[in-house]
Amino acid sequence: MNSETKNCKNCKKDFTIESDDFSFYEKIGVCVPNMCPCCRAQSRLSFRNERTFYKRPCDKCKKSVVSMYSPNKSFTVYCYDCWFNDNWGGEDFGLDYDYKIPFFEQFDKLWKKVPKVSLIYMRSPGSEYTNISADNKDCYYIIESSNNENSIHSYWIQECRDVIDTSFASKCELTYESDDCYNSYKLLYSKGCHDCTTSYFLADCKGCTDCIGCINLRNKSNYIFNESYSKKDYEEIKKDLNLNTYTGIKNFREKYEEFLIKKPRKFAEIIQIVNSTGSYMKNVKNCKSCFHCYDAEDNKYGVHIWRNAKDTMDCDTAGRNVSLIYNSINAGIDNSNLTCVALCWTCSFVEYSMYCFNSNNCFGCVGLRKKNYCILNKQYGKEEYERIVNNIKNELKEKGEYGSFFSNNLSCFGYNETPANEQFPLSKKEAIERSFKWEDTERGVYNKETKKIEDIPDRIEDIDFEVSNEIYVCADCNKNYKIIVDEFSFYKKLDIPLPRLCPECRHNRRMKSRGPNKLWHRSCMKEGCSNEFETSYSSDRPEIVYCEQCYQNEVV
Numbered sequence: 001m002n003s004e005t006k007n008c009k010n011c012k013k014d015f016t017i018e019s020d021d022f023s024f025y026e027k028i029g030v031c032v033p034n035m036c037p038c039c040r041a042q043s044r045l046s047f048r049n050e051r052t053f054y055k056r057p058c059d060k061c062k063k064s065v066v067s068m069y070s071p072n073k074s075f076t077v078y079c080y081d082c083w084f085n086d087n088w089g090g091e092d093f094g095l096d097y098d099y100k101i102p103f104f105e106q107f108d109k110l111w112k113k114v115p116k117v118s119l120i121y122m123r124s125p126g127s128e129y130t131n132i133s134a135d136n137k138d139c140y141y142i143i144e145s146s147n148n149e150n151s152i153h154s155y156w157i158q159e160c161r162d163v164i165d166t167s168f169a170s171k172c173e174l175t176y177e178s179d180d181c182y183n184s185y186k187l188l189y190s191k192g193c194h195d196c197t198t199s200y201f202l203a204d205c206k207g208c209t210d211c212i213g214c215i216n217l218r219n220k221s222n223y224i225f226n227e228s229y230s231k232k233d234y235e236e237i238k239k240d241l242n243l244n245t246y247t248g249i250k251n252f253r254e255k256y257e258e259f260l261i262k263k264p265r266k267f268a269e270i271i272q273i274v275n276s277t278g279s280y281m282k283n284v285k286n287c288k289s290c291f292h293c294y295d296a297e298d299n300k301y302g303v304h305i306w307r308n309a310k311d312t313m314d315c316d317t318a319g320r321n322v323s324l325i326y327n328s329i330n331a332g333i334d335n336s337n338l339t340c341v342a343l344c345w346t347c348s349f350v351e352y353s354m355y356c357f358n359s360n361n362c363f364g365c366v367g368l369r370k371k372n373y374c375i376l377n378k379q380y381g382k383e384e385y386e387r388i389v390n391n392i393k394n395e396l397k398e399k400g401e402y403g404s405f406f407s408n409n410l411s412c413f414g415y416n417e418t419p420a421n422e423q424f425p426l427s428k429k430e431a432i433e434r435s436f437k438w439e440d441t442e443r444g445v446y447n448k449e450t451k452k453i454e455d456i457p458d459r460i461e462d463i464d465f466e467v468s469n470e471i472y473v474c475a476d477c478n479k480n481y482k483i484i485v486d487e488f489s490f491y492k493k494l495d496i497p498l499p500r501l502c503p504e505c506r507h508n509r510r511m512k513s514r515g516p517n518k519l520w521h522r523s524c525m526k527e528g529c530s531n532e533f534e535t536s537y538s539s540d541r542p543e544i545v546y547c548e549q550c551y552q553n554e555v556v
């Protein structure tokens with residue numbers, strides 16, 4: 001089939017369905033989508049609350065817990081221990097499928113009844129304040145992360161130890177306020193670096209040691225602002241920069257940003273890619289319009305597609321051995337053949353289901369563990385299962401809905417609690433007009449600070465009060481925040497000044513530096529070069545953007 005232009009039923013913009021998209025839809029048997037890729041992503045993301053937490057009681061053991069469901073929400077919410085207890089199961093809420101009632105109406109009824117889990121994590125001792133995460137040890141407030149130890153306030157980190165305020169990092173240790181870094185040690189305030197050690201403020205550097213404020217360097221040491229120094233001079237200048245003081249960091253950050261903006265950068269953050277478009281990609285083949293994607297093949301319109309993800313389309317977070325996943329969020333760990341699922345781990349042949357684990361052949365199910373052949377949480381024999389599922393699929397196909405994600409109003413979360421609002425910001429009015437929900441519960445505490453910003457010493461060495469007993473105020477949003485004991489020890493160990501921003505503002509600053517998950521067709525800005533590419537730098541951005549060849553000529 002040839003490519004075809006369609007008009008998005010939501011934003012009314014034209015979008016293209018390419019011939020290989022049709023092949024994928026045909027392979028899994030779904031209807032051709034009637035919304036553009038952006039609107040599809042926005043709708044899916046409105047179902048995921050990653051980091052907006054509240055205190056509320058567990059509806060089973062009554063213990064007060066941290067939860068992604070605000071206390072005013074009418075759902076039954078269990079704490080982790082109660083939810084993953086064998087004394088109940090999603091099957092207790094099973095409904096008989098009724099041929100006369102539309103499927104989504106029946107699903108909605110089930111969805112509202114089944115208890116929700118306060119935060120979702122697996123096999124993570126000492127890490128009860130982590131969400132959408134697995135296999136962590138002694139971690140605090142880390143989200144969408146696995147196999148980490150002693151890490152705090154971080155997002156999308158894998159196999160890291162002792163990192164704070166870090167995002168999209170793998171195999172890093174003692175790393176602070178960094179994004180998109182790999183295999184690095186004692187790396188601070190850096191971005192897009194591999195194999196770097198004891199350095200501050202680096203961007204796109206590889207194999208560097210003892211460097212400060214540099215970009216595009218390879219295997220260098222004792223460099224400052226891309227200039228080489230003797231070991232002795234380097235140490236002297238470093239001392240004068242006072243990078244162990246808040247003022248020193250603040251002043252250096254400003255100078256570094258002025259320096260960076262004059263230096264060219266590559267059109268996309270990509271390494272070892274074949275026939276692929278997107279950014280933040282490494283070791284991928286045939287991945288189109290993917291962002292944050294690594295060790296993956298044949299994926300399209302994906303975000304966080306990783307570690308042996310194959311043949312997926314329209315997914316946000318799919319990885320750890322998954323294949324044939326369509327229009328889903330958080331499909332991870334040995335999954336295959338999933339359509340329209342939200343947070344299903346180790347499942348196969350599951351469709352239109354949420355929060356199911358180790359289950360196969362389920363349709364329209366919620367909160368099941370180790371189940372097979374279930375519809376609306378009720379178990380059937382194989383033949384009857386297939387007959388009913390065919391019936392539902394026919395109903396959805398007749399309406400052109402088979403393959404469309406759940407409608408927005410089924411989400412448990414306010415739009416402003418989800419990453420949809422980070423990628424596609426909307427006002428409350430706009431969100432409600434588009435049938436998203438909005439959460440009005442006030443978050444955070446204000447005006448309870450016991451330490452004013454100006455009363456925090458410039459250097460951590462000069463702190464003589466019990467840091468973790470104090471309440472601080474964010475210099476940006478005025479919200480109160482605390483510094484936990486392990487966080488303080490980390491700052492002390494690396495001689496880092498106490499942060500003056502709350503963890504949320506620190507996270508937002510890093511996320512902003514990544515640019516949108518969107519591509520523009522542009523040409524290389526190097527004079528005389530006419531190479532073209534797909535880049536997430538829109539033409540009104542101030543950065544100097546080069547093609548691969550011109551960028552490689554800049555690298556020293």
Ligand SMILES: [Zn+2]
Binds near residue numbers: 009010012037039040
């Ligand atoms: Zn659209």
Ligand SMILES: [Zn+2]
Binds near residue numbers: 081083
């Ligand atoms: Zn409980």
Ligand SMILES: [Zn+2]
Binds near residue numbers: 477502
């Ligand atoms: Zn703040």
Ligand SMILES: [Zn+2]
Binds near residue numbers: 525530531550
């Ligand atoms: Zn060029």
